[in-house]
Amino acid sequence: MTTANETLDTLRTRLRSGAQTATHCLTLTLPDARLRICTDQPALARILSDYFAPCLTEAPSNKPPTLSLVALDGADTLGMGEQWEDWQREPGKTGRKDTIFDPAPDERWVYKVKTGMLFWQNADQPSALGPVTKHPNQIINFALTQYLNHCLNQGWQLGHCAALQIQNQGLAIAGLSGGGKSTLMLHLLEQGQAFVSNDRLLIRPDTRPGEFCMRGIPKWPRVNPGTLMHNPRLKPLLSDTAQAELAKLPGEALRSLEQKYDVEIERFYGPDFIRMETPLHALIVLNWSVDAAEPTRLRITTLAQSPELLPALSKSPGPFFANIAASHKAGHFLKNGTQPDAQSYLNALGDLRCWVLEGQLNFDRATALILDALNT
Structure with missing residues (x-):
């Protein structure tokens, strides 16, 4: 045997x-x-x-x-x-x-x-x-x-984030799965300068005190039909027949429909619209709900002041990750069930500016609030 x-x-x-x-x-x-x-x-x-x-x-x-x-x-x-x-x-x-x-x-x-x-x-x-x-x-x-x-292994922190550059400032967007990270990023990209990352982001403090930088993972945004139906630029990813069928669905059914489409950034937004690394100005945290009665609002804080936001940002690197010590080549693989270390995030990113979107899930209102915050 x-x-x-x-x-x-x-x-x-x-x-x-x-x-x-x-x-x-x-x-x-x-x-x-x-x-x-x-x-x-x-x-x-x-x-x-x-x-x-x-x-x-x-x-x-x-x-x-x-x-x-x-x-x-x-x-x-x-x-x-x-x-x-x-x-x-x-x-x-x-x-x-x-x-x-x-x-x-x-x-x-x-x-x-x-x-x-x-x-x-x-x-x-x-x-x-x-x-x-x-x-x-x-x-x-x-x-x-x-x-x-x-x-x-070089000291970056892994974030469960989408990210872009807009008005010469880098924004990361964090939230639990299905919270609308990619959709909000695509709304902001209509007035943005560059796509940085879709669902995984590397963040660390800059050499200048109080400043941060981010590094993207080159994977296209993967979005559901509901996102495409409400985005004129990207709607052509759906066939005319698919658009007609989707238009018949109630709003909640369309929102919950899971069928991923890759958005090729340079095809839809033009060449040189990707930045792999850029300074990070603020982390947007989605803490809103479709069912909320209160209007959408933006609250400013930091991770140190609001550590309850960490679960939206932190992300396990998964089964392939090994912590490679400088003294030897063999890595120590992540143990099964290991959760992200909240303290390591706070130590590295505690002073990171956070813009928390609360109240009702509303992408148009959120975009307006973020643009106002950028100009403040």
């Missing part, structure tokens, strides 16, 4: 040797890092090249990349991690998503239950194996996770 360790030994050998045939490569230029992705599937390479077009390095460089990973096709990964430990999901999330197995301190295997994708997280060659062309978004996420880990 083949043991689990023998199976993993075979997989390690397969992934290491397969890396030699992964000749379809692209390199992303990101703040403080160059990320190289190689695959044995030309179709996947084309999809990734289209998705990451604003970040691509055109000419090959003799300088080795800061980070690299391999994505290989494989049809036999389905069910491989079904018996592994379930990664605990965030409050409110249900169903199995990821399972993990840590055979050694310096490696973790992660299995995606719904797609059968298998990931080998390690310091030397992070690898993905499975139907990679069928699930390109998981390869996109895996690649961006490597960059996220790199930045977190």
